[in-house]
Amino acid sequence: MNALTSLSVALRERSYEILVGPNLLADAARHLRPVIARPPVVVVTDFNVAQLHLDTLTGALDEACIDHFEIVLNAGELTKEFDTLERLIEEILDTQPERGSVIVALGGGVIGDIVGVAASLVIRGIDYVQIPTTLLAQVDSSVGGKTAVNTRHGKNLVGSFYQPRLVLADTGLLDTLDGRELRAGYAEMVKYALLGDGAFFDWLVDNGGSVLDGDAEARRYAIVTCCTAKADIVAADERESGRRALLNLGHTFGHALEAECGYDGDLLHGEAVAIGIVFAFDLSAALGLCPAEDVSRVRRHFNDVGLPTGLDALGKRDWDAASLVRHMEHDKKVRRGRINFVLVRGIGQAFLTDDVGTDELLRLLEDAIAA
Numbered sequence: 001m002n003a004l005t006s007l008s009v010a011l012r013e014r015s016y017e018i019l020v021g022p023n024l025l026a027d028a029a030r031h032l033r034p035v036i037a038r039p040p041v042v043v044v045t046d047f048n049v050a051q052l053h054l055d056t057l058t059g060a061l062d063e064a065c066i067d068h069f070e071i072v073l074n075a076g077e078l079t080k081e082f083d084t085l086e087r088l089i090e091e092i093l094d095t096q097p098e099r100g101s102v103i104v105a106l107g108g109g110v111i112g113d114i115v116g117v118a119a120s121l122v123i124r125g126i127d128y129v130q131i132p133t134t135l136l137a138q139v140d141s142s143v144g145g146k147t148a149v150n151t152r153h154g155k156n157l158v159g160s161f162y163q164p165r166l167v168l169a170d171t172g173l174l175d176t177l178d179g180r181e182l183r184a185g186y187a188e189m190v191k192y193a194l195l196g197d198g199a200f201f202d203w204l205v206d207n208g209g210s211v212l213d214g215d216a217e218a219r220r221y222a223i224v225t226c227c228t229a230k231a232d233i234v235a236a237d238e239r240e241s242g243r244r245a246l247l248n249l250g251h252t253f254g255h256a257l258e259a260e261c262g263y264d265g266d267l268l269h270g271e272a273v274a275i276g277i278v279f280a281f282d283l284s285a286a287l288g289l290c291p292a293e294d295v296s297r298v299r300r301h302f303n304d305v306g307l308p309t310g311l312d313a314l315g316k317r318d319w320d321a322a323s324l325v326r327h328m329e330h331d332k333k334v335r336r337g338r339i340n341f342v343l344v345r346g347i348g349q350a351f352l353t354d355d356v357g358t359d360e361l362l363r364l365l366e367d368a369i370a371a
């Protein structure tokens with residue numbers, strides 16, 4: 001069965017729908033029309049996605065007689081910076097948008113994040129729609145309105161909470177992703193299971209291979225499960241004053257690894273998150289909070305699907321525990337000078353704490369480096 005699923009992110013006047021299913025891109029005009037008060041539509045994408053999917057979207061808009069402009073950015077994390085943002089905003093302004101115009105972010109997390117920032121700033125905020133093309137963006141970054149660019153101080157440090165008007169997660173687009181990129185997105189899927197849904201983790205252990213191999217129904221079910229979890233969390237805590245921070249499971253350590261490795265594709269965000277999740281489980285077990293068996297199950301599942309679980313997967317590097325801790329201290333997750341961690345009492349039982357001593361942290365990192 002390949003039905004379309006519609007979920008709602010309930011945020012009063014800023015509520016919106018997430019549609020999940022096949023053929024949404026080809027049918028985009030029908031779904032976009034109700035949110036376009038005033039054409040043209042400005043489609044922003046990157047060169048890689050443009051080659052694969054832009055014609056399908058512009059063809060659908062042409063057929064529906066909806067005027068559109070396209071802006072094509074370079075692909076990759078380095079695009080998420082101020083220079084590109086400035087050029088993007090100028091190009092959007094060249095199209096003379098008004099309130100009621102709509103920007104469409106067609107791409108992965110980078111495009112979604114930078115378009116969100118641009119949309120929030122252009123004429124003090126115009127509407128945008130997310131059409132995520134990667135698994136990571138479909139299950140996580142396109143939902144919830146986090147927008148961001150990177151600065152020399154760290155990743156995602158500038159941006160705002162600015163919700164899209166609609167998310168179209170076309171599961172058919174995932175067929176063009178390579179295995180490594182799919183697995184990186186899959187790590188974020190596992191994150192949802194580990195933070196609050198042990199039964200979903202069991203399902204992923206049994207069916208994760210099918211999700212990665214392209215089984216359409218398994219993919220749809222898994223994406224819907226993640227988006228349902230995310231929609232609930234965002235509706236309860238839009239601006240991350242509490243529960244939403246659970247979505248950062250694996251990210252404190254993951255972001256430190258990304259900062260240490262650079263953002264040139266050596267280490268994908270989802271791969272960093274997989275290692276970061278294992279680290280969060282290891283830390284929880286070291287603090288006597290989580291059964292060792294759960295740590296082993298998580299590590300085994302990541303190994304089974306081909307995701308990295310430790311520093312050794314990143315080749316020989318001069319790791320330095322103190323430098324990793326410094327990156328963690330510069331992350332957004334620091335409150336009143338203390339690093340906020342997402343730890344676990346077991347699979348599906350994540351919680352927030354700032355009660356981790358630097359000595360314990362350093363000891364765990366030094367052991368990981370020595371392993």
Ligand code: GLY
Nearest residue numbers: 140144146244247
């Ligand atoms: N990606 C985590 C969040 O949206 O809160």
